[in-house]
Amino acid sequence: MKTLREEMPALKNKTYFNYGGQGPLPKLSLNAIQRSWLRIQELGPFTNDVWPYIAKEISSTRGILSDLCGVPSNRLALTENVTSGCVLPIWGLPISSGERILISDCEHPGVVAACKELARRKDLAIDFFSVQRIRYGLKEQEAKNEAIITSLEKGIKRKTRLVVLSHLLWNTGQVMPIPAVSKLLSNHPNKPFLLVDAAQSFGQLPVQEAASSSDIFAFTGHKWACGPEGLGGLAVSERIIEEANPTLIGWRSLKNEEIFNENLQDSFHLDSRRFEVATSCIPLLAGLRCSLELMEKEGSAKTRIKLIRKLSTQFWEKLQALEGVTPLLNGPPEAGLVSFVLDSNYSPKKVVKKLGEKNLWIRDLGMPSCLRACFHITTQEEEVIALIDALQNIIKGKS
């Protein structure tokens, strides 16, 4: 049997560290997508014969994703990408003029811009709280969590109604204590909703605790889960289903897609499907399920994150030992993302380009300006060493 790494055509011809941008798609997952397409053509595409197949594709995928999130499947919606999952539910939240949105300083600019536009239209105020400057290593998790809670407590106001925080920060690579944040918010008199961007955690860390304690927990299948691009998911709390209205409405949001319901509120599904929209690419579901199964075969989520940490820690330690490199974190990383700043004549963009010429792929980030390498269970130790060597050559001006 092939290893997961051997199943990935993308890893055959390059040294790859951009799992946080997009994960490689296993050939078996691509085959599963292809087979699903052919099955839909054989049974349909639009016939009574194909509906049971499509219904089963959807329900089994929702089942697997909701299990991973630790929520019942009626609280799991399928989305096109993580941004849609973050942004769709916030437009229909019960939030009034004068209330406030509190956003961490490590959120993705897309989500921040959506919050700003929401604030502009509904006359809300936006506050930020800092998590970027908190940079403890794995062994100081407790101190890190305390510092985050303290920062949140400083930022939160009486009128805060929505808090936005990633599960795993895309720049520093730190894990946020989502259950503790959720607990703090539940004791706040204005009962703020908690939106969690899980773009970097899903497929990398166990997410049950974070997902089941968030109001909106949005993720994508195409990064650490190594599924196809164009498919993600969204776990929502009971409160979101009861109190938030759908905004981007289509046939999938509706109980009956063929007949108008006079009462608008009665038109919508009474579960997470009210945040789904219309036709999407069904064959992708088989691809994501296949990738998740392949991942599971390599070990449980707990086993996998240990392996990931082993690799990222090796890299972080070697970085520490290099002159002219400053890792963003003060200790070994909690997960597979390691960001760092290089003393070099080259801009981060130029460093990415120079490494790319040697077929080593990392990315640069803008806020803070830095470089980021990601390590997954498919990473090999020789790759870690190759990256360190290449960085050393750049610093020494040999490359």
Added chain:
Amino acid sequence: MKTLREEMPALKNKTYFNYGGQGPLPKLSLNAIQRSWLRIQELGPFTNDVWPYIAKEISSTRGILSDLCGVPSNRLALTENVTSGCVLPIWGLPISSGERILISDCEHPGVVAACKELARRKDLAIDFFSVQRIRYGLKEQEAKNEAIITSLEKGIKRKTRLVVLSHLLWNTGQVMPIPAVSKLLSNHPNKPFLLVDAAQSFGQLPVQEAASSSDIFAFTGHKWACGPEGLGGLAVSERIIEEANPTLIGWRSLKNEEIFNENLQDSFHLDSRRFEVATSCIPLLAGLRCSLELMEKEGSAKTRIKLIRKLSTQFWEKLQALEGVTPLLNGPPEAGLVSFVLDSNYSPKKVVKKLGEKNLWIRDLGMPSCLRACFHITTQEEEVIALIDALQNIIKGKS
């Protein structure tokens, strides 16, 4: 060389009349999708090497779709489905409390529900105008167009700010005179926006005139264009780009996805991309382009609609001659959709089921309650006859 029909696995084992639900995907298009996926893995998935490939995939697809719509490519956005295309831009329209939305009585319940939710939140009123009861045949196009304009004139009010009308009605199969509607609206003092749902026309009719005279012209690639599910497009007017704000905001809506722009309005693309969201399935683009090319090889859009009309007219004429069937249209159809009511002991849903048992696939509709068969350039005359025979047997109680 194989004909388009021979390229479609879905047509090999069934008699198919649901092109208006979903078109069959040619095997060559599926191969193109597969190849694109492998190419992305070979070059990427997230590397400097893959960006030029992805940029070219996007720009060539936008180019083809914008040509088909007769608009410059900076007014063409890619979407996941037709509903997203219809609904996304309306949430950011400049429309004020007390203004009104005028909707035809043949619109899809998803779009209607979205308008109702928009109206509820922004304190707008909703009016309907009837086009469903206008049922002229192909030879009375002028009378039909006049009747539609008269109905619209009756429905429109001083405060109407948005008009919603399909290009090709999904139930009666009539073509709406979009350029004439657009002209009428441009003379209205409140300058209403025109939203056109082109789910049934794109890939079936030439759409340039309608698309370039609409404010929002939304379509999907997976129905009459026989592309993959999960990819559609949206042509918008200059006015929409200038006056409407994006709502479902993600990295694709932003000029710079890595850094916040302090000024929100400066953050968004100054073209149709402001209505795009985030990561979607790039390989689908190659599939849609392949289907559109295969279609073009069978003849120009004008040639193709003539062939489609020939087949739908044959069917309509045979229906006319049957006892116990009433076609919705009073004359031969303008396009490939033919709806009818059957005098039978069976409900429309039951008729669909009984035909399906014979491997003939049509669909039932709810408003008005009827049956609908679609004819495309891949339909064969023997299939038309087989459907008529099967309907006759149902009416006679032989089936």
